[in-house]
Amino acid sequence: MTTVPRSVLFVGAFPRPAGLDRYASGDLALRLESRGWTTRVTSSRPGRLARPWNMLIETWRARHQYAVACVDVFSGPAFLGAEAACAVLRRLGKPYTLILTCPSHYLLTEMRSMRTDLVLLPNPLDVAxxxxxxxxxxxxxxxxxxxxxxxxxxxxxxxxxxxxxxxxxxxxxxxxxxxxxxxxxxxxxxxxxxxxxxxxxxxxxxxxxxxxxxxxxxxxxxxxxxxxxxxxxxxxxxxxxxxxxxxxxxxxxxxxxxxxxxxxxxxxxxxxxxxxxxxxxxxxxxxxxxxxxxxxxxxxxFDWSVVLPRWERLLESVTPGFGAHWDHEP
Missing domain, CATH: 3.40.50.2000 (Glycogen Phosphorylase B;)
Incomplete structure (x- = not known):
């Protein structure tokens, strides 16, 4: 089955009853949809056990419906669920980006000793x-x-x-x-x-x-x-x-x-x-x-008008066959 182009799966915690726009990656998913992307999110399940399990199931079940995955975690047990989801993605041969939910120049500076390929993509704001x-x-x-x-x-x-x-x-x-x-x-x-x-x-x-x-x-x-x-x-x-x-x-x-x-x-x-x-x-x-x-x-x-195009360039650059180039801005 052919994978849908310009499609992304967001893996993270999106508990209800809050809407997707309450979460940084959920808001990003909605805005990408408005620009022609196909997006899926997982998981909205409650509970620290049910949610990671649902992430794994959806990552596998929807494997033909996304070209790239964005794994969005920021604390505690969520890292274990994220690592398991990444293992499934590697098995599927899917490219993915593991991101920090509050990226900043501060974190970029503090974490440079661990990795040299970190990308600064700040949490955006709808300034209007x-x-x-x-x-x-x-x-x-x-x-x-x-x-x-x-x-x-x-x-x-x-x-x-x-x-x-x-x-x-x-x-x-x-x-x-x-x-x-x-x-x-x-x-x-x-x-x-x-x-x-x-x-x-x-x-x-x-x-x-x-x-x-x-x-x-x-x-x-x-x-x-x-x-x-x-x-x-x-x-x-x-x-x-x-x-x-x-x-x-x-x-x-x-x-x-x-x-x-x-x-x-x-x-x-x-x-x-x-x-x-x-x-x-x-x-x-x-x-x-x-x-x-x-x-x-x-x-x-930090406005969406500035940050969203950078997200698109990053996702396109890791999408197989897309041919986009990521300029890896600091």
Whole structure:
């Protein structure tokens, strides 16, 4: 049976009820379809055992319906399922690309010692969904958008607010994101209450992806408090909306933004430094506007209009008989 040309199988985790566009590779699959590609995805099955097994079955069952596979994994047991799927692909003689779900210059630099053929393909953003507007004084609404997990240190955000409200008692904070169940949300709530600022902090929980721009547009300054990071989409979304960003200087953050030009960076777990940076933006509106403009310009390089054609060139370059050339840009 002849394999369908310009066809790709995406192997990864796409659990329901979320739609495909909620996942980086799922969104990529949908956009490739709009450009004439035939795509399949596996697996949407729940459970850590059922999902890898379904990946294997679909990789074999659909073997005549795709020319190339894209294996998209990023943590833990998923690597075992991905390796098994790659073994099936090798048996079938199918070319595949094993990718990182949050590629960045940071990861490229850190992993170069392991491989020399790494390709930088950043997680894209549909920039047009994020209306840009410059904030005008007074800047009083802080926004935090992440999952409540100790990795992202959400407690730091309320500590920062507590310090700021000693000078400006009208500053408020909204903390958006799901509870990952490690106690971080409860700890953050307790800290807010202990500092006497619980009425100034709002916890709406997780919000649908399409509603993120609306929530960000109501804020004035974005806080990123994480202890380690790669290239967080939440920071990119804030920059797209025109929020000046104050972030910890960890991991891939300094690869994404430049301190003093597209964001203000502070040491991790340093409430004093971060609160001082926020107050500086409140006092220096010209700086805040410059950061916002430069931030928007920076994330435009991550737009789908830039990244999708690169994905197509890569997939075409590994598709048998297609004859396309991949320029292997850094």
């Amino acid at each position: 969904r994020y209306a840009f507007h410059e904030r005008r004084p007074l800047l009083r609404h802080l926004v935090w958008l992440r999952a409540f997990h100790e990795t992202y240190n959400p407690e730091l955000a309320v500590e920062v607010l507590g310090r700021i409200r000693k000078q400006y008692d009208d500053v408020r904070l909204i903390m958006i994101g799901p509870d990952k169940g490690d106690g971080s949300l409860q700890k953050t709530r307790r800290t807010a209450k202990k500092l006497g600022i619980d009425e100034a902090v709002t916890f709406p929980g997780a919000v649908p992806k399409l509603d993120v721009p609306n929530h960000l547009s109501r804020g004035d300054i974005f806080l990123n408090t994480t202890n380690c990071d790669n290239t967080p989409v939440s920071v990119m979304e804030a920059m797209a909306c025109g929020l000046p960003v104050v972030s910890t200087n960890v991991g891939g953050i300094p690869y994404l933004v430049e301190d003093g030009e597209s964001a203000l960076l502070t040491p991790p777990a340093d409430a004093e430094a971060m609160s001082n940076a926020v107050v500086r933006l409140m006092h220096e509106p010209i700086l805040a506007r410059r950061l916002a403009r430069n931030g928007r310009q920076r994330v435009e390089a």
